Structure formats: structure tokens, C-alpha cells
Amino acid sequence: MNPGRVPRIGLALxxxxxxxxxHIGVLRALEAEGVRPNVVCGTSIGALVGAAYASGDLxxxxxxxxxxxxxDVLSLVDPTWRGGFIKGVKLIDFFRRHFEDREIGALGxxxxxxxTDLTSGREVTLAEGSVLEAVRASxxxxxxxxxxxxxxxxxxxxxxxxxxxxxxxxxxxxxxxIAVDLGWAKLGRHRASAEAAMPSVxxxxxxxxxxxxxxxxxxxxxxxxxxxxxxxxxPGFGTMEFHRAREAIDEGRAAVQRMLxxxxxxxxx
Numbered sequence: 001m002n003p004g005r006v007p008r009i010g011l012a013l014x015x016x017x018x019x020x021x022x023h024i025g026v027l028r029a030l031e032a033e034g035v036r037p038n039v040v041c042g043t044s045i046g047a048l049v050g051a052a053y054a055s056g057d058l059x060x061x062x063x064x065x066x067x068x069x070x071x072d073v074l075s076l077v078d079p080t081w082r083g084g085f086i087k088g089v090k091l092i093d094f095f096r097r098h099f100e101d102r103e104i105g106a107l108g109x110x111x112x113x114x115x116t117d118l119t120s121g122r123e124v125t126l127a128e129g130s131v132l133e134a135v136r137a138s139x140x141x142x143x144x145x146x147x148x149x150x151x152x153x154x155x156x157x158x159x160x161x162x163x164x165x166x167x168x169x170x171x172x173x174x175x176x177x178i179a180v181d182l183g184w185a186k187l188g189r190h191r192a193s194a195e196a197a198m199p200s201v202x203x204x205x206x207x208x209x210x211x212x213x214x215x216x217x218x219x220x221x222x223x224x225x226x227x228x229x230x231x232x233x234x235p236g237f238g239t240m241e242f243h244r245a246r247e248a249i250d251e252g253r254a255a256v257q258r259m260l261x262x263x264x265x266x267x268x269x
Contacts, residue, residue: 019182021248029255040111066246110173127168164226
């Protein structure tokens, strides 16, 4: 890197369900290159991984997700029929027991998460208060997790409005933004046929959300481009397959390696 002034680096971690474990690999690969973001913003799963990094808990999170199996995932599900299928209480209680909750303002780097106001459809920035509460709001996938009541609003997954929060990184002071878009190679993977099995209601819903988030991300990134875009390629990787962390982390590392020449260039300019 240039021995002169180093720009304030922002890292925008996108939405994408279980594919988001690739964010861990991205962070590891950037770390190995000496790239340490000053601003980390995330949407949905990106908010979760970004919070772990900003809190200094990435090692602990990686150890946990690498050991996840389907039984572990199901043990964190608390069914409900009000506002969604899952309350999310078990999940947040788990994180409170195993990860220290902190105030966003006390973190070592600037951190922000994105949520959506269910009533107005507006983007909501979560850049103060409890880290875990911000994460819980940002991951509240409509119909799956119950919405979060905060400051008179009902908040759901930020992927509805800003799946890859480049704009938030810039708003929080980043001069150069590296973004991670998890939607690449997600659409167009299958061709329907008469013999194909009819997907479940959950599969239809989650895939529909994927389509919407991919389209929203492409629109936002066209108007608010990142300086470098990292695109983990995880075809055939289900949105809810949280037990496949090893594959996702490895691909996150590989995705950074593919973009290293551009990343080095934008940081040196």
C-alpha cells in the first residue's frame, strides 16, 4: 500500500441468509492482506457477522458456526404464529449468553446495521444502542422472524430496502467502500421441468425473498456503487443451510483473492 495517507475503509456486508457465513472468510482474507476497515455496516446476516467483527468476537463466532449442524440450528427455533414463524428469543438469548452485548458507540470501529420500517417501508439506520438489538432487527426476515418494536416502529429485515449497505458506510465516514454481494450466481440455477418436485411453502417464500433482494441489490449498487465489489459464488447453497459454514467461509476467502488487484488499486489511489 501507499506509504502516504490511508483512506477510511468501509466494508458493506450484504444480506443472503446462510451464504452470509462467507463474510467471515472475506474478513479473514482482508485481514491477511492488512486491510482493516474503519467502518463496518451490514444488512441481515451481514449485520450479524459485522457486529461480531466490530465487537472483537469474530474468532468466537467462526468457531461456533464451523461446528453447527442441523440439530443445533433447530434448537434455536422458537415457533410462533404471531408476526412470523420464529420469535427469535432463543437465538438472541443464545448470543447474550455466549457473546457480550455492547453499545454500538463503544465499539472499536464505526458500526451500523440496516432494518426496514414495516409500516412505512423506509430504510432505518441502526447505529446506536445495543449491538444485539440492532442485529435482531436487521435479521427479522418477514414471515420467518417476528418484527422488532423499537422507537415506535416495527422493524424487519433490512434486505427489503438496502441489501448491500454501501450508502450507510459512506454516511458513517468511509472514503473507500469494499462491498460483499451474496446474490451472485443465486438466480437462474434451476430450470423447471414437469418432473421437478414441487417446492415447499418455505422454499417458495425464501426463494421469492432471495429474488427480491437480488433485484434490490442490483438497483442500489447501480446508483451507489462500491469501489470494489466482492462476489462469493455459492450456487446451490440454500438460504437456510446454516450448517454449511465451512464451504461458505472458504468461498469468502476465494472471492477476496479474485478481487485483490482491484482492492489494492482502490486503496492506493
